[in-house]
Structure formats: C-alpha cells, structure tokens
Amino acid sequence: MTETSEPLVSAPVSPGRAKFLRFLIRDAGVLLALVLITLFFSVSAPYFATPDNALKIFVQIAINTVLAAGMTFVILTGGIDLSVGSVLALCTVVGATVMIDESLSPAVAITLALLACMATGAACGFLNGWISTRWKIPSFIVTLGMLNMAAGAARVVSDNSTITGLPQSFVDFGNLIIGGFLPSIFLVAVLVIAAGWFVLRFTVFGRMIFAVGTNDEAVRLSGHNPDFYKVAAFTISGLTAGIAAMVYLLRLNIGSPIAGVGYELNAIAAVIIGGTSLSGGKGSIIGTLVGACILQVLSTGLQLLGVGDNFKPIVIGLVIVLAVILDAYRERLLRKIR
C-alpha cells in the first residue's frame, strides 16, 4: 500500500485522558451520587451514621443485590425479567420444603435445598429465555406470564401456607455477622456480584452478552447464535433468583408463597440507577451494586428523617426517573469523548 501524504487529524484529547474521562462519567458518577447521598443523611438524619445502621443496610440490600446481579445480564442483552420476584417466592417454598425434611441430616438438607433453589430458578429462567427466543416474543410479555405461573406454583407447592421450622444451624448462619461488621448474607451478595463482574469483564461469554445487546443481527451474521446468549442470560437471572431465595430463607427463616412481591421492580431500578441501559449493550454490574445501595440508603435515610411511608415511594420514584435522565446525558457526553 502507498504512503498517506496527510497526517492524522490532530487529537486535543489524548487516548489516556479520554479513558479517564470515560471512567469518571460512566462509572464514578453513580458512586459519587451514593457518597453524596450517604453524606447528606449522615449529617441530617439521627442515628444514620452508626455502625448498627450500616449493618442494617447491608442486611437489607442483600436480596435485591443478588436479584439485580442476574437482572443485569438480562438487561444487557436488551431483555427484561419481570418474573424474578415470584420465582424467588417459588424457590423459597421449594427450598424450605426440602430443608424441613426430617429424614435428612441438616447438612444434607441444606445442601439439597440450595441445589433445589438454584435448579428451580434456573429452570424458570431457561423457560423465559427459550420461549421468548424460540417464538420471538418480547421478554416483557413472557416474563409477565412467568410472574403469574411461578406465583401460582409457589402456592401449589406450599399448599398456600408459610413454611417454618428451618434447621437451627441454617438460621444461625443467617444471623452471623462475620468479624462484627460483615453480615453473612451480605457476603453472599458480594460474592454473587464479584462472580458476575468477573464473567462480564473477563470471559468470552461476557463479551458476547455485551455484543448481543449492542446488535444481535451483526452478531448472528458474524457466525454466532445470539439466541444462545439470550437464553443463558435469562437462565442466569433465574439462577440468581434461586440464590436470592436462599438469602431470603437465611434472613427471614420462612418459605412463603407471597414472598417477593414487587422485588422485580426494585431489581430493575437498581440496574438502571447503576447505569445499565435498558436498550442493552451498555452497563456494569458494579454499577448495579451501587444502584442497590443507593435505593436502600435512600429508603433508610428517609425513614430516619421521619419522612412517612406515604412520601417515601414518591422520593424514590423521582430518583429512579432522575437516574434515567442523567443516563441520557451521560450517553451524550460519552459519545463526544469516544
């Protein structure tokens, strides 16, 4: 090939600096918001900045964080999973039923319950993904159907009653606070987030999740099967719903067919506040963790400030809308930098 006679167009922003700016805008923005909100409540709300309250918040975000981790995969591929709340309910009653079987030793019962929860959740998620890709139906509708089916199945399995009497060792583990500052169930949530982060960031599979969400037709014409990755994302979301069900059992010690009502919306809110785009292809799971923290800090903080239960949802709703507006601006800024 011949030489170009023209130099490349000069670049006033160096690649390194652009990278840093991108990081600031994309990832640090939500974190900064969390810090500011936390500071605000620390100053204004009594008891907010106490170790006890911090522990409480860690305990309270565990379930939503686990659900939102799986939800991040689905939303990254451009889908949505409305069924995770009732899949969680189904998994709590399945898990609890296995665990209270007196013919098993506690250790075996707990292990089997964990496996049953994960298998049930993954099966529901797989169905969501398989149906929506096989017949090309929007996942919104398919998972809305699953929301109802799983809720019904939870009642059938539990005979419409709450299941209690979990093994004492299990209950004790749920109450455990490691080193006096790390609740066991928060540790579970952090481990799930870490696993998700690793998969999305370092694996071929994670790369394909982003690619499918960016342009599934281009992925198909590049010689891949995008449906495989979509089904996998839904299966992961179901799997995390199963793990979240175990966290629920650890925290509340009951299997309940009416658990998890509305949880799907909290999970979606955490993902979106965390900066993942609803149209797919863009986002991060660390953002999701931060998003879940923001939701809970707000909720707890407002409560401590004496904002009534009626006003609290209004404020939280506003924050969700605000996050999406900021996301739109962030996209515009990022486009200019890249």
Add this chain to the structure above:
Amino acid sequence: MDDVILSLEGVGKIFPGVVALSGVSLSIARGETHIVLGENGAGKSTLIKLLAGIYQPDSGTIAFNGMPYQPKTPHDAQQSGIRVVHQELNLLPYLSIAENLMLENLPRRGFGIVDRKALNRRAVALLKEVGLEIDPRTRVEALGVAQMQLVEIAKALSYDSKLLVLDEPTATLTPPEIKRLFAIIKRLKAKGVTIIYISHRLHEVFEIGDRVTVLRNGRLVATRDLHGLSVPDIVRMMIGRDIADEFGFDASIMPGKVALSVTNLKRDATTPEISFAVRHGEILGVAGLVGSGRTEAMRALFGADPKLDGVVEIDGRPVAITAPKDAVRHGLSLLTEDRKGQGLLLDLAVDKNITITDLGKVSRHGLVNRSAEAAAANDLVGQLRVKASSIEQAVRNLSGGNQQKVVLAKWLFRGTSTLILDEPTRGVDIGARREIYQLLWMLAAAQKGIIMVSSDLPELMGMCHRIIVFSKNKIVGEVPRAEFDQERILSLAYQEYVRP
C-alpha cells in the same frame, strides 16, 4: 458574486479527539448548485450537520439570507428554509407515502381529523415533481431504496425550501434513477432553489454542479468553478496527490480451482433457481438493479435468510448451510450492504468489533486475553490503515470508509477462503475506496475467492474477472472481462423488467 444566500465565516467544530472542521469560510450564491467534495472524515458530514441544526459550531459564524443563522434543532433549520436530505433516510416505514410527505403539516378537517382526500391529492402532486408515479397510499416499507430517496426529496420540496442540501443522494441509485434525479435537480435549479450537493461520485458532479468546494481533513482546500476542471484536478485537491488507475486491475493474478459453487439455489416458491461459482483468486462481479435479488441471493447462500433448495459446494465438497454460523465455519465471509445495521457493533470499540468473529483466537479457557486482543486489533488496524484515535474508539465515531475497513478487518481476523462483499464501497470516499480495492487485490493474490456485488458499474468493470447479471431474481447472463461493455450489462440488467 453579489447575491449570497449562505455564507460561512471561519466556521470550526471540535470533538474530543478530532478537529472535525476548522476555519471554513464559504459563500453560496443564490440559485447555484454547489458541490461539496472530500474524503472520509474531510468534514462534509459535520458541515451538513451544522447546516441542519444537529450540531452547533464552536467558532465562526453562519449567515443565511443576510441574517445570523444559529439553528438549535433541525426544526429551526427547516423553519428558516434550509432542508437537508440525509444519506440515511428518515422515513416511517409503517405510514403511507402521503403521510410521510406531510407528517409535519397534515391537512385537517377540524377536530384534528386528517383530510385524507387533500392529503393524497397533494401527495400525488409532490410525487409528480420527482417523477414518481405510485399510489401515495402505499406504505413506505413496500418501496425500494431508490424510491424512498425520491420520497425524501419530495418531502423536502413540500416545505418550500430555499436551500436544499442533498447528502450523497445517488449512493443507492441505478443509472436511470440518477438521470431522473438530475433532471429533477435541474428543474429545481430553474425554479431558483439553491442546492448544496454532496457526493462521492466524481463523474456525475460535472453534469449538475456550478461550483465545487473541496474539503480535506476539516479544512477548506478550494472553491472553484466546475467549468474547466477535470476529474484528476479534483482528485488531486481531495487527496493531495494523483491517482493513476483507481481500480488497479492486476492481470498477473490467475484464477485457480473453483472455491465456491452454488447450484440451483432457490430462495422461495416464487423465485427461479440460480447457479454460479467463483474461483480461488478470482473477483466475480454481481451486477443488477437495486431489488433484482442480488443481495437476497447472497444472504440466502450465507444462511442469513432461509432458502428452499440448492447445493452449496466449497472446494468441491457439498456443505450444509442453514445459519450464518455454518457459513462462517466453512470459511465464508459476508460484508453486508447495511454496515451499521448488520455489520458493526456501533457502540463497541474497534478491537471488540474485529475480534467478534473468532474470540477463541484471543482467549484461553473462556477468558479473553486483552493484550493479545489489542495486539491483533492494532495489527489489522495498521495493515488496513483504519483512521481511529485508538482501537478503543467506538466505531460509531468513525467515518464510513473506516467503518468499512473495520468490517473487512473482522473477517480478515477470522481468516476466510471466500468473501462476499455487498456494496463494499457505498458511502466510502475515493481515497479509502482505493485502499479497499488494493486490499481486494491482495486477497485475490492470496487465492481467496471474492464475490463483489455493486451498483457502481464502472467499479465492477474495473475490478472483476467476470460479471454475472441479475434481473428480477434471475441470473440472465455472464460477461467475461474481455467483453465488458456498460451498455450490454445494463441491457441485461433490464432484460426481465422490459419483457411483457
């Protein structure tokens, strides 16, 4: 020049990473047809977007009709009387032609009810202006690209625009359609409409243009009268050097054994069976009108769309292709005509676009090796001379030619035995075009089979060993290089459409 309709004074636009436009001063006379030329990234698109109100300049001033012109939105621009027909068409596919034409000003009968009669009557009149005789109630999705283009122009006319900006209007048109478009442009000019016309096809601009402005790397090189200029003059201004032979046909390359053969391929019950083959080291041209089934045949062969019947053989062995992944596994590559919609992951970086075809090559145990990936991507970016600030730049922000190079790079990364290229130089400027031609010759020399679908007949005649011609889904003829003749190929392309 006494009657200036639009004047730019030292206009500049900077994006982080690129100076898109710098110190551009330009006067457009009322009633002239002004051609704007330039390579990829020369600043043409930026200039258009400033006029269209999509971007605002960072420096300099623009005056329109003697008044400062500072549109904040495309709507502002339209209100002022400047109308831009973008290269990417902006029609609503599920609405009728008439509704699209008058979307912003639907005739009403009171209570907000649309006056369908008036709507369709006015639409017929507008369509007549652009020579489209078609029922205005037809949904836009049923139209071909060329017809959509004409609808866009008719839409621009419906607003009594003072200044019409046409961005590469002929990119997807066939020669007769281009002829018709030029007749329309001349008629508009006669009516006093000022036109700014952007194109990559140098030969055609002489027919309609009064003056030409050439941009290079965001700066204005010159504004000249077209009269007295030649194509080489303009090329020199555009790229700052001479281009001897655009295509560089390499007669030393001898096609070898058959690489890919297609026998009795039948897409669906209504289309005829087609057969063709390409040899190793051969560039096979595929000509035909837009909508003649060229693209569809290639997609069916590649497994992108379902097919009813037919045998595909690679190096003499029949292979089953039911999805693109089968085709890719057997060494086929497809560069689609719609590179943004089907070829690229626009929001992802250059490197991720390149490695998507074979991540296994830069990963171990399912983990992507980022440094191996960056090395491979940098290597290809250097080889193909992709102009990007780094391999981490999103491909959305690259120019058309550079985006096309990224698509080629992704197939080169995978390694391929036969490439199917559908309109590889559409929306690509002359400099990058030449680089793509050179690359194709390198691939041919490396004994790859190459199928090149193009609406640009001179390009096919410059590049190919043979040309097969599609007409109404049928292959109506095959012309060897020794017998290349524009008239003959065109008449073949029309053959099935003129028969009773």
